[in-house]
Amino acid sequence: MLPAxxxxxxxxxxxxxxxxxxxxxxxxxxxxTLAGCGAIGRPPRAVLLQALTLxxxxxxxxxxxxxxxxxxxxxxxxxxxxxxxxxxxxxAVKGLRLQGRFDWRxxxxxxxxxxxxxxxxxxxxxxxxxxxxxxxGSAAADSQExxxxxxxxxx
Numbered sequence: 001m002l003p004a005x006x007x008x009x010x011x012x013x014x015x016x017x018x019x020x021x022x023x024x025x026x027x028x029x030x031x032x033t034l035a036g037c038g039a040i041g042r043p044p045r046a047v048l049l050q051a052l053t054l055x056x057x058x059x060x061x062x063x064x065x066x067x068x069x070x071x072x073x074x075x076x077x078x079x080x081x082x083x084x085x086x087x088x089x090x091x092a093v094k095g096l097r098l099q100g101r102f103d104w105r106x107x108x109x110x111x112x113x114x115x116x117x118x119x120x121x122x123x124x125x126x127x128x129x130x131x132x133x134x135x136x137g138s139a140a141a142d143s144q145e146x147x148x149x150x151x152x153x154x155x
Contacts, residue, residue: 041096042085043121043130050151051119051132052077052102058134058149073107079114088120090146095122095133122148129153 043051056075064071084099098119105112120133132149 041087042082043096043098043123045080047121047130047151048080048082048098048119049077051121051130052080052117054132054149054151055117055119055134056104075104075106077102077104078112079103090120090122090133090144093122095120120146 053075056077057071060071060075063069080100080102082098082100084097086097087094088097089095098121099117101114101116103112103114120135122131122133124130130151132151134147134149136145136147
């Protein structure tokens with residue numbers, strides 16, 4: 001009976017050894033795979049904030065003009081959460097479709113609103129700049145036309 005226990009203890013010790021080794025390997029490789037998949041083509045956070053601010057401003061201006069009102073002040077953004085990123089064709093070049101959520105409020109307003117967003121971004125020809133791109137909404141998906149707005153370069 002004692003030899004059976006000692007062989008079981010040996011097996012358990014080997015399993016622990018292999019388990020610790022596998023866990024260590026997983027801990028070392030997991031951050032590399034996550035960083036490699038998540039960061040490819042992702043715009044910097046400052047670009048995302050600029051694009052959201054510009055999209056809100058364009059939307060507010062269009063609503064104010066349609067209602068013949070004065071446009072409200074600039075919105076204050078916070079807690080931007082990017083949930084999905086997808087490469088999409090935009091004519092002859094590729095762009096990014098970004099989806100997520102953000103909190104915002106108008107200047108001087110105490111109420112903060114949690115809002116979903118969908119943005120389309122395109123990288124500049126030399127890869128040094130970004131553009132906010134908005135679909136015209138008048139064509140089929142395969143022949144969609146786009147309006148493009150340059151985002152300011154950070155110096």
